[in-house]
Amino acid sequence: MVYEVVIIGGGVGGARVAKILSKEARSFHITLIDKNRYHTFHPNLYEVATSYLPEVYGHMPIDFLDLKFSAIYPLEEIFWDDVGVTFLEGEVVGVDFKKQKVNLKNGEERHYDALVVGAGSETNYFGIPRLYEKALPLKTFYDAMLVRNAIDEAFWEAPKNHIIKIIIAGGGFTGCEFAGELIGFLKKLAEVHGRPKNSYECLIVEAAPSLLGSASNWIQKKAKKRLESMGIKFKFGVAAKSVSDGTLALADGTSLPYDVLIWTAGVKAGGLTDNLNLKLAKASCLLVDEYLRIMPYENVFGVGDITYCVDEAIGKALPMVASVAIREAKYIAENILRLFSKKTPIKYKPHYAGFVIPLGGKYALFESHGIRFAGFLPWILKQLIALHYWSTLLGWRRAFQIWQKGLEIYRRND
Numbered sequence: 001m002v003y004e005v006v007i008i009g010g011g012v013g014g015a016r017v018a019k020i021l022s023k024e025a026r027s028f029h030i031t032l033i034d035k036n037r038y039h040t041f042h043p044n045l046y047e048v049a050t051s052y053l054p055e056v057y058g059h060m061p062i063d064f065l066d067l068k069f070s071a072i073y074p075l076e077e078i079f080w081d082d083v084g085v086t087f088l089e090g091e092v093v094g095v096d097f098k099k100q101k102v103n104l105k106n107g108e109e110r111h112y113d114a115l116v117v118g119a120g121s122e123t124n125y126f127g128i129p130r131l132y133e134k135a136l137p138l139k140t141f142y143d144a145m146l147v148r149n150a151i152d153e154a155f156w157e158a159p160k161n162h163i164i165k166i167i168i169a170g171g172g173f174t175g176c177e178f179a180g181e182l183i184g185f186l187k188k189l190a191e192v193h194g195r196p197k198n199s200y201e202c203l204i205v206e207a208a209p210s211l212l213g214s215a216s217n218w219i220q221k222k223a224k225k226r227l228e229s230m231g232i233k234f235k236f237g238v239a240a241k242s243v244s245d246g247t248l249a250l251a252d253g254t255s256l257p258y259d260v261l262i263w264t265a266g267v268k269a270g271g272l273t274d275n276l277n278l279k280l281a282k283a284s285c286l287l288v289d290e291y292l293r294i295m296p297y298e299n300v301f302g303v304g305d306i307t308y309c310v311d312e313a314i315g316k317a318l319p320m321v322a323s324v325a326i327r328e329a330k331y332i333a334e335n336i337l338r339l340f341s342k343k344t345p346i347k348y349k350p351h352y353a354g355f356v357i358p359l360g361g362k363y364a365l366f367e368s369h370g371i372r373f374a375g376f377l378p379w380i381l382k383q384l385i386a387l388h389y390w391s392t393l394l395g396w397r398r399a400f401q402i403w404q405k406g407l408e409i410y411r412r413n414d
Contacts (some may be wrong), residue, residue, distance in 0.1 A: 003028035003340050006102050006112035008092050008272070010034035010075045012322045013303030014118035016329035019338065019393060022082035024373040028340065030084055031110055035091040035101065038072040040141060041394070042322065043386065045071055046178040046358075047410050048144035050185035052192075063409060072141045078393050092119070097297055114299045114336045117272075117286065121305035123304070123307060124266040124283065134243040135263035147262055151185070154259045155193045155200075164200040167248055169240055170265030171206030172213070173185055173321075176223055177263065179204055180360030183230045184414065202232045203256065205248070207239035213310045214319055217356060219367055222374055226359045233358025240265070255360055268321060269306045281308035282317065284351075291345040292332050299339060301332045311350045322389075325351045356382045361414045383407060 005021060005028050007014045018032050048071050053063050079085040091105040095115065102110040123137040129155055133148045136147050154164050163337045166182065168175045179202060186200045204211070204227070210220045211227075211234075224234070235256075240248045268283040278294065281287050284293050285308035292309065302309075304325035308319045318324045328348065335345040354368025364378035383403075390399035 001027065003113040004111055005030045005114045005116070005336060007032045007116040007118060008034075008102065009118035009120050009270075009306070010036070010039050010087070011118055011120045011304055011325070013325035013329045013332075014116060015039050015075070015078065015305060015393060016326055017116050017118070017333050017336075018079065018085050019082070020329065020333035021148055022079070022085050023144045024333070024337065028084070029086070029111070029180075030032070031077070031086050031088055031112075032075065033088045033090055033092055033104070033110070034075060035089070037074055037076070037089055038141070039075050039078055040072050041386070041389065042139075043177075044406065045138055045141065045144045046174065046181050047406075047413070048141060049138060049147040049178060050181040050186060051148065051409060051413055052188050055176050055397070066405035068141065069402050070372075070409070071144070073390075073394070073402070074254075075372075081395075092272060097300065112299075114339060115297075115334075116301045116303055116332060117294060117306060118303040118325075119270040119272045119306050121267040121283075122270050123263065124268040125263070126191075126266065128240055129242040131240065131243050131263065133217070134245070135169065135261045137263050138178060139267070147260075148185075150260050151182075152189060155189045155195065158259065160195060160199075162199075165257055166200065166202045167200065167256060167261045168204045169261065169263050171204045171208070171211040171234070171236075172264060175204055175262075175264040176211055176227065177358055178262065179227055179232050180230065180358065180363075181413075183232065183360060188413075203235060203257070204232060205235045205238070205239070205240065205250070209237050212357070215357075216367060218372055219355060219357065219365055222365050223357065223359060224364075226363065226374075230360060256284075267305065273306060283308075285317075291335055292328055292348050292349045293335075293345075300334065303328045303371050309348070309350075318350055324350075327351055356385065358382050 007018055010032055018030050021030055051067055076087045092102055093105050094103040100112050123139050125131045137143050158164055159347055168179050190199050211223050212220050239251045241251045269285040273284045273286055286302045286306055288293055288302045288307045288309050292301050294302045305320040331348045338345050356364055356366050358364040362376050362379045362384050365374050366378035387403045
């Protein structure tokens, strides 16, 4: 008998489950469904959003394609050697758990014997008036390109004596990594557009009392010191209240003018969860049990940002980061194999690999199991992690080509 495994979402977790099962299973077929054709490597989006690509009249320079494929890659090409995997571009609008069918927007249905829901997350605007219309998120490759273009246009259109104000709302990992690389981009744009030095400002607005709330005090202090040394300013302990043209209003009654507003202050589970008729947890996430099964079904699993998985050792939900999704994918693939072979599933055991946080140029912070260091070596480690990530999806040859071309662009920008 050939079992059907359907995976919703070709992100970090979904793609990894498909890859593992394609190599270890012989008795089932995998259908990977995603509404987008591309797999996104989110850790490189801040590089995309701050990359300077000289404009060429009539066509885009070849560097653009290298930049594009450093952050996204076609899903059908990721699995072109995996005969047991079929990629289907389509939008899932619901699941009939009783009939074990996935419903697509175009009216198609896909039967499953095992289902993996890994539809990812989306930007959370927290119901703040006009925020969706006025702020730029940094969640996809195309978001990153819009951010990059908006900043470039601000330098082009503003009067020469105008100080261009960039506000980053959110002092988490995405906001800090983006801010660290942004300063070099702003310096280059000021030079290209003939503006004087100090003709721009960058401000991070964070509702919490410090940057990187889930990191250690050492990481928080080092990150703040590094960003301060680059000229970045901060406003802590106050949340956004509303947005208008060129003004961000805060909960304490103050207003901040901006030319470009980037929103990195939060994410929530993708909108699919609202259509599944399941009990939801914080940020619209799906509840999973100790085997990463979506309750109450034994053949339905959740992976990555869309799930709310509690680490029982500390009583807190696991963060929405790639390393968590990668580890979850390994357990889910194993439990699907055990499901088909009638074996007892294994309990998921969270593991904290630590942090590598790039903060502009060839500088990063590293912390893992009490080991801490900052500077060039963590930056090298970050690049090697990226290379290894791509190799697990594409093989070493294709991964190295993509990694090398992207790294050359990033080095040139630095």
